[in-house]
Amino acid sequence: MNRVIEDYLKTIYDIHATEGKVTTTAIAQRLKIAPASVTGMLKKLARMNLVQYEKYQGVRLTSAGEQIALEVIRHHRLIELFLAQALNVPWDQVHEEAEKWEHVLSEEMEDRIDRWLGSPKTDPHGAPIPDKNGHIEEPPKVRLCEVVPVSRVVVAEVSDHDPELLRYLGKLNVYPGTSLEVVQVEPFDRSMEVRIGEQIRVLSALVTRCIWVTDVQALDA
Amino acid sequence: MNRVIEDYLKTIYDIHATEGKVTTTAIAQRLKIAPASVTGMLKKLARMNLVQYEKYQGVRLTSAGEQIALEVIRHHRLIELFLAQALNVPWDQVHEEAEKWEHVLSEEMEDRIDRWLGSPKTDPHGAPIPDKNGHIEEPPKVRLCEVVPVSRVVVAEVSDHDPELLRYLGKLNVYPGTSLEVVQVEPFDRSMEVRIGEQIRVLSALVTRCIWVTDVQALDA
DNA sequence: AATATAATTTAGGACAACCTAAATATTTTC
């Protein structure tokens, strides 16, 4: 399996997980490739039995395709955590590195890194790491922007794509495991007043969309 | 700079260092590519001012080409040592991994690994690691097969290409830094009787060709 | 020095992954 195909499969998996339906255009945008090129590649992936593809209807991974996608995602997330722990790479940088390393990691090194880390369950952004058999545990979680005040929540995962966002969250002390209190929401722009430790902060909807939380508990103010 | 070009430049550097003249065929053999394809690529590299190329006359790196080659080699050797030290990867496996990782290592990670290792001077096989400016310190050394008995020598470097050879040398306890005594050479096949610690072993010419030594001291038996 | 052998290059082509522009299908809007 080469880099290009791995990237397509991983992207399809990711869009499916976050957006639902996987369209040609969505893939094209993420991979920064013209839609016409994506169509061609989807036909090839279908021929290889890695996706189910019907013209104009979007695309779905077959179990073979999903298997490969999960392997790449496992690589990605193990590498992210390894870089963070072994080399102290800040959490806003690990994603970009892992994007490249994931494609050159042998099974042998995957195992060694996994052992070195003690078979971790999540990466530095809180995303679950699939096991060797491609089994992934996705605990139920909602976007912070969906939570209604007044509630207490625990951060489960944050989006890893934008380094700036991650540096901002780091400054706010928002990490997986951090407990937050949603104080109130401004209806106009859906910005959110949130208590983080002792601080009260206002987070824009752009930010609250990128934070997934669990253990939502309604509080009576 | 992409993978392919980096591999060509690195290979040219390597052939120059070990064999002297760099021919089309030699490159083709190492890269497992047809000679005709190499000719085409050499023209391209010449257009890019990375090599000096004259038909039928072989090829030489320009300083720009050498710079890139040394960067890749630095990556390669840092990665080899890092894998060996951080993840305990045995020395016969690190080369194959590094062949892939060297092309995806960012400057930032290169620096972090270098710092983690304490700016090492040599890789697990004894090969010198170029510094960030592309300066490489090649101490004078000769192949073990060139040494005349009776001499004491110190192993400087061993070939890293063949995992089987490395496992064999490991079993014999021959590592960079190991001291050896050349007892005698059989003229027929140039096999060599060598003292390693307490043991006396006979090494074939195939093996003694792959071991470079320094500090050759004649002994009067 | 002529010839045989080996190395190298030229010519022409394959293939993967991308592109743009034009055509067609689907979805949205009125």
Added chain:
DNA sequence: GAAAATATTTAGGTTGTCCTAAATTATATT
């Protein structure tokens, strides 16, 4: 439900890296 807007596919083309077979040049042999 027709028209407009959007999404998708088709057609044709480009680029990079490789290939084989044939032609050429260099080297070795007698």
